[in-house]
Amino acid sequence: MYSEQVGLFDRVASILDLCKRMPDTMSDEEVEGLLKFLPTDSQNSIRAMLVPRFRDVSVKFLKLVAKWVHTARKAPLEGKKVIIVPFNFPPELIHAFDNACPITSEILSTLGVVALEGQGERYWDMAMGLGLPDHSCSSSTIELGSMLGSSDFRPQAIVSAAPGGCDVNAKIHEFVSNYLDIPQFFLAKIPDDSQRGHAQYSVEARKLIKSLEQFVGEELTEDKLRKVMERANRCTELHYELWDLQRARPCPVPNLFSLYLYGVRFSMWGTQDGIEMLEAMVDLAKQRLKQGAYPAPQEKARTLWCYTSYYFDFANLFNWMEESGYTHLGDGLDLYFPQPVDTSSMDSMIEGFAEAARNMPMTRQVGGQSMSGQWTEDCITAAQQLDADCVIYCGHHSCKQTWSVLSILRSEIERRTGLPMLVLQGDSWIRRMTPISVIQHEIDEFVQNVVARKEQGKRRSRKHKSIN
């Protein structure tokens, strides 16, 4: 087939096939050998993942993703339904069905950007050519553009948890559903934060489960759901263990782990593979804590990213930051505050699922009763608990929601915590918007001048107080 017509999913799957064959522990020579097989555009990101200091965990992560994609790829051959979900939907529900398999559109877009020659631009352009506007959300548009414009794998249904939370995404889902002629199931946003609002949301979650049961042709049994929810609870424990480890100065958790963490949340949460991945992350962070290991001579700034990060060049963002002494404490996609699910009954587990869905990023903040209020609270909680020195907003150009309340967030964070915030304007998935060198330049300026001076001021003030 003419290569232009091959879809993102299939191209990513063939690259991930290479990862499945990787040894668990790789030598530098093996890494260099692997890089030779990869497209130039992906070498920077894969090289960043395979730096010696967390190589084994990255190999595990690549294998986890490879398995996830491979499972979805072979699912139709086994008579299973592949259901596309957005990142703000807990995939553990789909994992609880024997005959269904979740695939998350934003993760596929990110994988395309990380692993493919030309990153995801070809599919973005395809989507534009089909009539989607260029102010569509790039995170969804890249993968969905591939499904619409090339010979890619076809999902059997789409679940949209975006209406009301992110209407741009919701409309893209509708477009795909119509274009591919596949059913779309909704989980509308919570009406408000009252008890009645929560009750209504549970009703909506139950309706969705019923619809999925009918579509998949399988009843969601208590036993199956309990198995998944117990594993999800273990993931929750590990999530908070990592969160606690991140509090240490210097931070023992590598910058890229914030991405791996939500990578698991949005794909394999509630599975044994997900648990093993999180355990490997926690183990390595513990070792590094014990050794006091940090890639730079000094941790100069602890940065909390309040929205997304940039995914088109891991080496020049995550690793460059870490090697410059700038810790990435996670971004807005890590702000889903998982809660243990009561697994004593079917009812309590469904309530637990509804609670998890309500707390997913975007639903919790953008879909909250007060978006600026909830987003501010969550960022302040994370910044304080993780001992951040500053906040960075990665302007994802099409996100009207976050841009609309950004100045409120910025002034509230500054007023309540004194933390400065840097506002960047690039796009997470599209390098065309702002080059990584410009992003690095602004981060450097911000940390070396604004953050460093605030810290000096705090130290001077502490010294002054202690003298008095």
Added chain:
Amino acid sequence: MLFAGIDVGSLTAEAVVVNSTGIVAGQSMSVLPNPVDSAREVLGRLLRQQGIALKQIEYTISTGYGREQVQLEGMAQSNVSEISCHGMGAYAQLPRVRTVIDIGGQDAKVIKLDEAGELADFVMNDKCAAGTGHFLEIMSRALGVTLEQLGPLSLGSRTPIEMSNRCSIYVETEVIHYLQRGASKVDLAAGINRSMAERVVALVRRVKPKREVMLTGGVAKNVAVRAELERMLQVKMVRPQIDPQLIGAYGAAVLASRIGDAQ
């Protein structure tokens, strides 16, 4: 003792030499393809003009886009970002300055300073050419006037033509369209300068500017953009005592003198 600052930007390069009492001289020129050649040429011109030997310069700091290469080639002992240098230059000119609007060839920055002249906050336009000096360059070409003429030309306008777009390409198309319909160059120039100022004001408002406000960079020489900014921000901007385009190099020279004195 003499100290130098060299600012190699995207369109122009500047050099400034200071001594313990203040500025000795400054020089500006259009950049050459290589930033190191630009730095060598602009500093060389300044030194020749003033009859100063290179060895008389105790310490040099480079800034601007080419600052690292200039240092690597041994033309400067260290390099400092242009944000810090513009902040320092403005503060050294007038310590009451709290907000610096620097509009250069390829970007626009708004810098907030605290009482000690330290950088408190900044914002940059990082995804669009509108609101930069290059925008005015494109528009002056479309109007068939020089960049220097664009500001004074528009002062005679009573009815500036409103540009419906902010994108450099679309505004250029719009200008060409108006010219074809016989619109006056004076009114078009006024519309272009206003459009430029509107774009910059949007950036300025993001940092909640404090008085005094100083406009620096090449665009500061455009009297019409300055007037529009003052009208929109409702603030009379203070003027540096030197060419506003030299402020970055001047800030670098002041920083060089501090380091040199400390040594």
